[in-house]
Amino acid sequence: MPEDGVQAAEQAPRVIVFDTTLRDGEQSPGATLTADEKLEVADALVELGIDVMEAGFPAASPGDFEAVRTIAGRVKGVTVAGLARCNEADIERAAQAVKGAEAARIHTFIATSDIHLKHKLRLTRDEVLERVDRMVRLAKGFTSDVEFSAEDATRSDWDFLTRVFATAIAAGATTVNVPDTVGYTSPTEYAALMEHLIATVPGIEHAVISVHCHDDLGMATANTLSAVRAGARQVEVTMNGIGERAGNTSLEEVVMALATRSEQFGGVSTRIRKERLVPTSRMVSMLTGVPVQPNKAIVGANAFAHEAGIHQDGMLKERTTYEIMNPTDVGWEGTKLVLGKHSGRAGFRNTLQEIGIRLDEEQLNEAYHRFLTLADRKKAVTAADLAALVSDQLEAADDVLQLVRWNASIGSSGPATGSIVVSRDGREVSGDGQGNGAVDALFEAIDDAVGISCELEEYNVEAVTPGEDAQGQVRLRVRSGDQVYTGHGLATDVIEASARAYIAALSKIIQGEPTAIIPGPVSAVSRWS
Numbered sequence: 001m002p003e004d005g006v007q008a009a010e011q012a013p014r015v016i017v018f019d020t021t022l023r024d025g026e027q028s029p030g031a032t033l034t035a036d037e038k039l040e041v042a043d044a045l046v047e048l049g050i051d052v053m054e055a056g057f058p059a060a061s062p063g064d065f066e067a068v069r070t071i072a073g074r075v076k077g078v079t080v081a082g083l084a085r086c087n088e089a090d091i092e093r094a095a096q097a098v099k100g101a102e103a104a105r106i107h108t109f110i111a112t113s114d115i116h117l118k119h120k121l122r123l124t125r126d127e128v129l130e131r132v133d134r135m136v137r138l139a140k141g142f143t144s145d146v147e148f149s150a151e152d153a154t155r156s157d158w159d160f161l162t163r164v165f166a167t168a169i170a171a172g173a174t175t176v177n178v179p180d181t182v183g184y185t186s187p188t189e190y191a192a193l194m195e196h197l198i199a200t201v202p203g204i205e206h207a208v209i210s211v212h213c214h215d216d217l218g219m220a221t222a223n224t225l226s227a228v229r230a231g232a233r234q235v236e237v238t239m240n241g242i243g244e245r246a247g248n249t250s251l252e253e254v255v256m257a258l259a260t261r262s263e264q265f266g267g268v269s270t271r272i273r274k275e276r277l278v279p280t281s282r283m284v285s286m287l288t289g290v291p292v293q294p295n296k297a298i299v300g301a302n303a304f305a306h307e308a309g310i311h312q313d314g315m316l317k318e319r320t321t322y323e324i325m326n327p328t329d330v331g332w333e334g335t336k337l338v339l340g341k342h343s344g345r346a347g348f349r350n351t352l353q354e355i356g357i358r359l360d361e362e363q364l365n366e367a368y369h370r371f372l373t374l375a376d377r378k379k380a381v382t383a384a385d386l387a388a389l390v391s392d393q394l395e396a397a398d399d400v401l402q403l404v405r406w407n408a409s410i411g412s413s414g415p416a417t418g419s420i421v422v423s424r425d426g427r428e429v430s431g432d433g434q435g436n437g438a439v440d441a442l443f444e445a446i447d448d449a450v451g452i453s454c455e456l457e458e459y460n461v462e463a464v465t466p467g468e469d470a471q472g473q474v475r476l477r478v479r480s481g482d483q484v485y486t487g488h489g490l491a492t493d494v495i496e497a498s499a500r501a502y503i504a505a506l507s508k509i510i511q512g513e514p515t516a517i518i519p520g521p522v523s524a525v526s527r528w529s
């Protein structure tokens with residue numbers, strides 16, 4: 001793209017990607033980047049394959065000037081643009097900043113809507129035309145690649161816009177940009193404006209028509225695509241759609257819409273390396289501190305995550321039943337079959353197989369039932385959860401004692417109390433207990449129900465996964481005479497996990513399956529010392 005080779009007039013079926021993440025994007029409240037961070041983002045954008053990088057607004061601050069100047073001297077294979085208002089000082093400052101670039105562009109703008117002329121600029125239309133002519137010529141003196149923008153174009157008078165762009169092109173502008181500065185237009189209206197300009201602006205065939213949209217009404221991407229369909233050949237975008245107020249058109253959405261439905265947009269293409277989209281999105285989000293919403297198109301964490309059972313079933317049979325893009329094409333590791341309470345058996349079985357667990361039908365039914373109970377309590381069920389859940393199920397499967405239900409109450413006034421119901425060979429027995437805390441009271445209740453008592457020698461709790469709704473895993477060891485028995489229990493509630501572990505140990509006592517024989521007495525751990 002270095003040569004003033006912006007494919008002018010003949011509207012080649014290629015769309016120029018003008019990225020303004022480092023200018024408009026950085027204007028998002030709270031998204032300020034340090035000089036080093038700007039360089040990191042600049043390098044990532046070059047690798048992504050953008051055509052033009054708007055590196056900043058040199059006249060805005062010494063820091064901006066320095067960042068643009070450094071980036072201009074560093075990046076290769078892209079055009080570096082500096083933004084400037086239509087005045088001498090800004091344009092000279094921008095020219096200074098982009099001077100060292102392999103390919104430099106000065107991007108100058110002035111508002112053209114009556115609202116801005118009256119309330120902000122206090123200029124007449126003729127004064128604006130005179131300013132455009134003089135300033136574009138000034139910029140052209142510094143670089144052959146000059147972009148002119150009519151700020152707030154979509155709320156400007158269309159006939160006046162025709163005169164403004166005609167003036168800019170006659171003065172040497174090689175790109176004319178039609179910003180929807182306040183996110184006001186609609187796809188049909190924007191396309192009609194493109195057609196109006198193509199039909200009425202003399203010399204328009206010698207320039208590239210560019211569009212720049214904001215998302216105040218949520219139509220930035222649709223407006224941009226509609227304009228491309230109507231003849232625009234440069235799109236101004238930001239990574240993750242960050243930018244002023246509700247943000248700008250997001251690069252990833254436009255690029256993937258053009259790639260996935262190019263027949264809808266005149267068969268145009270971009271030179272973006274799509275597999276870099278997700279990594280670049282992550283970097284920009286991390287450095288700016290602006291998170292990407294999970295349901296964001298293309299780069300959101302859930303963009304290729306499927307939870308509903310029906311979807312998972314379809315996906316497993318044929319990916320394109322529910323995916324119009326391949327997640328790996330945009331840089332994801334792959335499709336995510338998220339296990340949650342809406343997931344079906346197919347997805348559940350598939351995930352088990354992925355982590356190497358194979359169950360027979362009966363075991364699968366039991367595990368699926370346990371999974372649904374867990375999924376009701378836990379936002380996201382991970383592979384680690386499943387592995388723990390199934391091993392707990394298989395370990396407890398032969399236990400003669402099975403937990404049916406339990407209850408415990410604690411308080412500051414007096415000992416904790418617990419009640420429990422366990423089944424033994426299909427017959428339910430219940431017990432009550434008191435103790436120093438809920439777990440102790442439940443252990444007492446289990447002893448009462450089962451009619452066995454033993455010494456607790458060891459008690460360990462660990463979380464299966466991070467997060468406050470993690471499954472707790474309890475491992476304990478009890479002594480009965482000179483034999484010790486271990487027990488393991490799993491639940492999102494650590495009290496329940498403790499009861500399950502204790503019941504498992506007592507089952508082993510009943511089944512005569514000691515873990516070891518250690519002649520006593522080893523100083524038994526008082527339940528809670």
Ligand SMILES: [Zn+2]
Nearest residue numbers: 024181212214
């Ligand atoms: Zn903007």
